[in-house]
Amino acid sequence: MIGFILKRFFQSFIVMFLVAMLAFTMFNFLGDPVNQMVGIDTSAADREALRDRLGLNDPLYAQFARFIGNALQFEFGQSYQHKRAVSGLILDRLPATLELSLISAIFTLAVGVPMGVHTGLHRNSLVSKIFMTVSLVGVSLPTFLIGILLIFIFSVQLQWLPSFGRGEVVDLGFWSTGLLTATGWKAIIMPAVTLGLFQMTLIMRLVRSEMLEVLRSDYIKFARARGLPSRAINFGHALKNTLVPVITIAGLQLGSLIAFAIITETVFQWPGMGLMFLQAIQVVDIPIMAAYLMLIAFFFVMINLIVDMLYYVVDPRLRVDSTN
Amino acid sequence: MTLLKIDDLKVEFPGRLDTFVAVENIHLELEPGEIYGLVGESGAGKSTIGNAVIDLLEPPGRVAEGHIALDGSAIENLPYEKMRAIRGRRIGMIFQDPLTSLNPLYTVEDQLVETIQTHLDLNEVEATARAIELLDQVGIPEPEVRVKHYPHQFSGGMRQRVVIALALCGEPELIVADEPTTALDVSIQAQILDLIRSLCKQRQVGMVIITHDMGVIADITDNVAVMYRGKIVEKGPTTKILSAPEHPYTKSLISAVPRADLRLDRFPMVNYIEGPEPERSDFDVSTHWLGQAQNFGKSTDGTLVRVESLTMKFVTERSIFPSRRKLFTAVDNVSFEIRDGETFGLVGESGSGKSTVARSIAGLYRPVAGSIHFAGGELTAIKDEKELRPYRQQMQMIFQDPFSSLNSRMRVLDIVAEPIRFHKLASSRAEVVEIVEDLLEHVGLGRAAAKRFPHEFSGGQRQRISIARALATRPRFLICDEPTSALDVSIQAQILNLLKDLQDELGLTMLFISHDLPVIRQMCDRVAVMRNGKICEIAETEQLFEAPGHDYTRHLLELMPKLENLSREGLQVADDEAARHSQ
Numbered sequence: 001m002i003g004f005i006l007k008r009f010f011q012s013f014i015v016m017f018l019v020a021m022l023a024f025t026m027f028n029f030l031g032d033p034v035n036q037m038v039g040i041d042t043s044a045a046d047r048e049a050l051r052d053r054l055g056l057n058d059p060l061y062a063q064f065a066r067f068i069g070n071a072l073q074f075e076f077g078q079s080y081q082h083k084r085a086v087s088g089l090i091l092d093r094l095p096a097t098l099e100l101s102l103i104s105a106i107f108t109l110a111v112g113v114p115m116g117v118h119t120g121l122h123r124n125s126l127v128s129k130i131f132m133t134v135s136l137v138g139v140s141l142p143t144f145l146i147g148i149l150l151i152f153i154f155s156v157q158l159q160w161l162p163s164f165g166r167g168e169v170v171d172l173g174f175w176s177t178g179l180l181t182a183t184g185w186k187a188i189i190m191p192a193v194t195l196g197l198f199q200m201t202l203i204m205r206l207v208r209s210e211m212l213e214v215l216r217s218d219y220i221k222f223a224r225a226r227g228l229p230s231r232a233i234n235f236g237h238a239l240k241n242t243l244v245p246v247i248t249i250a251g252l253q254l255g256s257l258i259a260f261a262i263i264t265e266t267v268f269q270w271p272g273m274g275l276m277f278l279q280a281i282q283v284v285d286i287p288i289m290a291a292y293l294m295l296i297a298f299f300f301v302m303i304n305l306i307v308d309m310l311y312y313v314v315d316p317r318l319r320v321d322s323t324n
Numbered sequence: 325m326t327l328l329k330i331d332d333l334k335v336e337f338p339g340r341l342d343t344f345v346a347v348e349n350i351h352l353e354l355e356p357g358e359i360y361g362l363v364g365e366s367g368a369g370k371s372t373i374g375n376a377v378i379d380l381l382e383p384p385g386r387v388a389e390g391h392i393a394l395d396g397s398a399i400e401n402l403p404y405e406k407m408r409a410i411r412g413r414r415i416g417m418i419f420q421d422p423l424t425s426l427n428p429l430y431t432v433e434d435q436l437v438e439t440i441q442t443h444l445d446l447n448e449v450e451a452t453a454r455a456i457e458l459l460d461q462v463g464i465p466e467p468e469v470r471v472k473h474y475p476h477q478f479s480g481g482m483r484q485r486v487v488i489a490l491a492l493c494g495e496p497e498l499i500v501a502d503e504p505t506t507a508l509d510v511s512i513q514a515q516i517l518d519l520i521r522s523l524c525k526q527r528q529v530g531m532v533i534i535t536h537d538m539g540v541i542a543d544i545t546d547n548v549a550v551m552y553r554g555k556i557v558e559k560g561p562t563t564k565i566l567s568a569p570e571h572p573y574t575k576s577l578i579s580a581v582p583r584a585d586l587r588l589d590r591f592p593m594v595n596y597i598e599g600p601e602p603e604r605s606d607f608d609v610s611t612h613w614l615g616q617a618q619n620f621g622k623s624t625d626g627t628l629v630r631v632e633s634l635t636m637k638f639v640t641e642r643s644i645f646p647s648r649r650k651l652f653t654a655v656d657n658v659s660f661e662i663r664d665g666e667t668f669g670l671v672g673e674s675g676s677g678k679s680t681v682a683r684s685i686a687g688l689y690r691p692v693a694g695s696i697h698f699a700g701g702e703l704t705a706i707k708d709e710k711e712l713r714p715y716r717q718q719m720q721m722i723f724q725d726p727f728s729s730l731n732s733r734m735r736v737l738d739i740v741a742e743p744i745r746f747h748k749l750a751s752s753r754a755e756v757v758e759i760v761e762d763l764l765e766h767v768g769l770g771r772a773a774a775k776r777f778p779h780e781f782s783g784g785q786r787q788r789i790s791i792a793r794a795l796a797t798r799p800r801f802l803i804c805d806e807p808t809s810a811l812d813v814s815i816q817a818q819i820l821n822l823l824k825d826l827q828d829e830l831g832l833t834m835l836f837i838s839h840d841l842p843v844i845r846q847m848c849d850r851v852a853v854m855r856n857g858k859i860c861e862i863a864e865t866e867q868l869f870e871a872p873g874h875d876y877t878r879h880l881l882e883l884m885p886k887l888e889n890l891s892r893e894g895l896q897v898a899d900d901e902a903a904r905h906s907q
Binding site for chain 2: 217218219221222223224225226227228229232236237240241314315316317
């Protein structure tokens with residue numbers, strides 16, 4: 001078990017290293033950073049001085065080592081556009097994105113899993129058929145369209161929910177949260193639903209097919225033959241056995257919720273990292289792009305690590321050490 | 325009082341167009357402490373009766389007519405909750421496959437305690453104590469420790485004991501056991517049958533045991549009902565049915581059972597079930613393409629295959645440090661020879677390494693040490709895949725599972741033609757088609773089979789396709805890895821007859837792997853007994869069965885279900901034939 005976790009850590013480091021290399025390459029080969037920073041009338045000598053100060057004349061490996069060293073200290077240099085430290089910018093934006101992703105993930109699981117269980121157990125009921133149809137809509141409509149539709153219905157027509165922004169935000173010093181105010185909650189509903197709808201239908205369909213599979217298995221039949229109550233069979237025996245694939249997918253989905261919140265954030269003008277990233281691309285603000293790349297990779301790697309460890313908690317067959 | 329009384333039972337599965345009647349006219353009576361056998365081949369409806377008794381018929385199946393009475397009160401078509409109170413509490417059930425009947429995510433204790441608390445009014449501590457007691461009763465050593473373990477930490481036989489303990493949790497009066505020992509090795513099977521017998525007698529539990537295995541019937545049951553296509557064709561005391569069967573189906577079934585006590589020329593009278601043995605083409609193989617094999621590496625000393633100190637290891641735990649890697653030695657220093665034209669048997673229990681030996685010879689595994697010689701060439705010394713091809717062409721393999729060994733997306737024509745095309749054994753497309761159709765006809769499938777897909781065939785027919793595919797390279801050497809263990813006995817008898825006939829016609833040499841000693845006796849000239857990767861004994865088949873030299877061989881022979889009183893009606897006994905010839 002410990003050996004396995006160490007191995008995974010090692011693999012995570014390799015992944016992060018490769019991503020760092022990619023981000024670093026972007027710095028060096030996507031245009032000249034000095035040109036991005038200075039005006040046209042800067043003299044060649046000044047440029048050279050700046051180049052020297054930024055360490056751009058050092059050998060490549062030294063620059064890369066410095067980049068890694070800085071990244072480890074969460075230091076990604078100055079944003080060209082905002083003229084501020086990138087780390088500060090990200091820290092400002094991070095809570096918004098993480099809160100949105102978290103609420104969206106909770107929505108996904110809290111709605112998707114029970115729907116999946118229901119449709120798995122009662123395959124031919126009317127409710128199941130409605131769920132399946134709705135889920136088809138969820139899969140086939142693009143995110144931005146759902147967002148715009150929701151805005152049209154709930155903001156424009158009914159005027160129940162705000163169409164953009166985070167609402168009132170409480171600053172806790174290290175974290176600014178919208179989850180402590182009523183307007184914050186109101187503001188997060190539509191983006192979270194928009195972001196999670198696709199994932200929810202995916203989880204629902206996954207749980208459903210896994211449930212159908214498990215319910216056919218011998219141990220469920222044996223549990224029935226032992227006269228166990230239906231509740232214990234469906235939720236104790238069957239649902240737990242569907243969890244391993246669901247955890248895998250849910251983990252990956254959480255990662256993509258964070259990474260691909262971009263579209264939702266744009267539609268709802270949500271002040272998160274995705275929106276910032278989109279703006280950074282428009283003006284080729286490479287430090288922000290590099291930092292975003294590193295951060296998202298870090299999230300994915302961490303989530304996968306946690307998912308791998310969760311397998312051990314759920315499935316005793318993987319705990320090799322205890323077999324002997 | 326009769327424990328279980330089934331009266332004129334009819335179970336049907338309504339379909340959209342017509343209703344499939346699974347069983348009908350079933351009458352059974354079972355007393356407490358009695359073991360009642362239901363025997364028949366797949367599709368006979370024996371499991372349907374078991375499922376009907378415990379009301380677990382797969383939807384849309386239902387009891388259409390008749391009555392099932394437990395201790396005098398009717399239990400058919402009860403509401404779900406009423407039936408649930410009977411399941412486990414009054415009727416227990418044991419399933420075939422111990423590897424899949426236990427929930428892998430819960431400890432044995434969790435599953436036992438949950439079941440006990442469902443049925444008996446006990447608190448957690450009492451239930452746990454009861455669970456340990458049950459494990460002890462089913463013969464699991466150190467029950468206090470083992471109860472905390474997960475199912476995957478038990479071996480197959482031990483898991484089946486856990487399954488039995490679970491069935492006993494509610495102290496039922498009746499147990500339905502559906503093929504309880506089919507997935508187990510003979511030695512484990514004997515232990516489990518002993519356990520079942522003693523539990524039934526001690527607790528006066530009635531048991532319905534469903535099986536396709538005449539050995540189990542003969543070993544354990546008091547009464548037996550023989551089922552065929554949803555009906556009981558014959559029933560009565562076990563000894564009477566086995567020694568003096570009256571119905572032609574029963575006779576046919578008994579004559580298809582491979583005998584451990586005598587060697588037959590062919591299996592007779594297996595026609596009742598699958599229809600007559602299919603017509604086979606009677607062209608002269610010596611002039612046909614199939615008989616015109618090149619005289620590839622004709623050996624002078626009469627040895628076709630020589631295996632020398634073969635050793636095969638698998639890594640069970642990886643590590644970057646070679647010293648910390650854990651290796652499992654599947655085959656340990658095995659040597660034997662297979663003579664030209666003989667059938668060499670490899671017998672052993674699961675995990676003994678017999679399939680690994682076969683796969684090493686076929687080149688699917690590269691051995692860690694030792695050498696394999698075939699038709700004069702040392703296969704283990706040839707590194708170049710192209711140089712190996714002529715040898716590979718000469719040896720072909722037939723696998724155990726007829727369902728997964730054929731590509732379901734390919735037509736039979738392409739399945740059988742693939743080796744011909746690969747080895748460029750025919751000059752034109754038309755010739756390939758012609759050869760394939762001849763082959764299919766020759767294995768008894770008919771020429772039209774070429775256009776169909778594998779799923780259109782039954783298990784026995786698919787095994788015939790496998791055989792046709794194996795013959796398509798005109799091999800001299802066939803490796804048969806448990807070719808009939810997934811089949812019913814009557815179909816097994818037909819396939820074994822086919823293999824014998826082909827061997828006679830084409831002069832094939834065979835390596836025949838089986839865990840089933842009676843089958844080995846029918847098929848093989850010489851036998852090697854394997855255990856834990858080593859060969860215990862190599863002997864002529866008759867000598868092995870009559871005068872085994874090794875303790876383990878003797879042990880295996882003792883474990884074979886005793887079938888002494890089987891009817892010998894209509895058998896062609898090889899010894900008798902030989903006796904007649906010598907006169």
